[in-house]
Amino acid sequence: MQGTWRWNVVFGITGIVLTVLFSIGNNPLSVIMLRSLYAFIAFFALAYPARFLMAFILKPPAMIGDSQDTDEAKGSSLDMTTPDEDEDLNELLKAQMQGATPAEEQGQGAGNDEAAPGFRPLTPPQFVSTTNKQPEDLAKALRHLTGE
Numbered sequence: 001m002q003g004t005w006r007w008n009v010v011f012g013i014t015g016i017v018l019t020v021l022f023s024i025g026n027n028p029l030s031v032i033m034l035r036s037l038y039a040f041i042a043f044f045a046l047a048y049p050a051r052f053l054m055a056f057i058l059k060p061p062a063m064i065g066d067s068q069d070t071d072e073a074k075g076s077s078l079d080m081t082t083p084d085e086d087e088d089l090n091e092l093l094k095a096q097m098q099g100a101t102p103a104e105e106q107g108q109g110a111g112n113d114e115a116a117p118g119f120r121p122l123t124p125p126q127f128v129s130t131t132n133k134q135p136e137d138l139a140k141a142l143r144h145l146t147g148e
Helices: 005-023 029-057 086-098 102-106 110-115 135-146
Strands: none
Touching (some): 005 029
């Protein structure tokens, strides 16, 4: 069960408070005290099933055993390591610097010739720097952008 007997006392006191609040205007003090005693006993007793249900609901899920063959265990772990491809990357960069594809350089273009014979890696043009522009051109562009 969840908690201790103190929770039962708290439930019982809650029963007393509710009984007093709902009957203070209609009943004499002796009736209120007697009904509060009955409410304390009832709420104290009802706290046991309430604690049992709380323990059942809040119970942590059972841990999966060491057997990985169950359907619940499939897909529960993910291996985030990647293979070491430093050498392939270096070859690709060297070939791009020399202007040839890695398949042409190694002589292994058998499968690539049929699929894409004119393939060339994308080499975008460099951005134009503003350091070699004339100040008049820059001022003209600025006036154009600001709407003057």
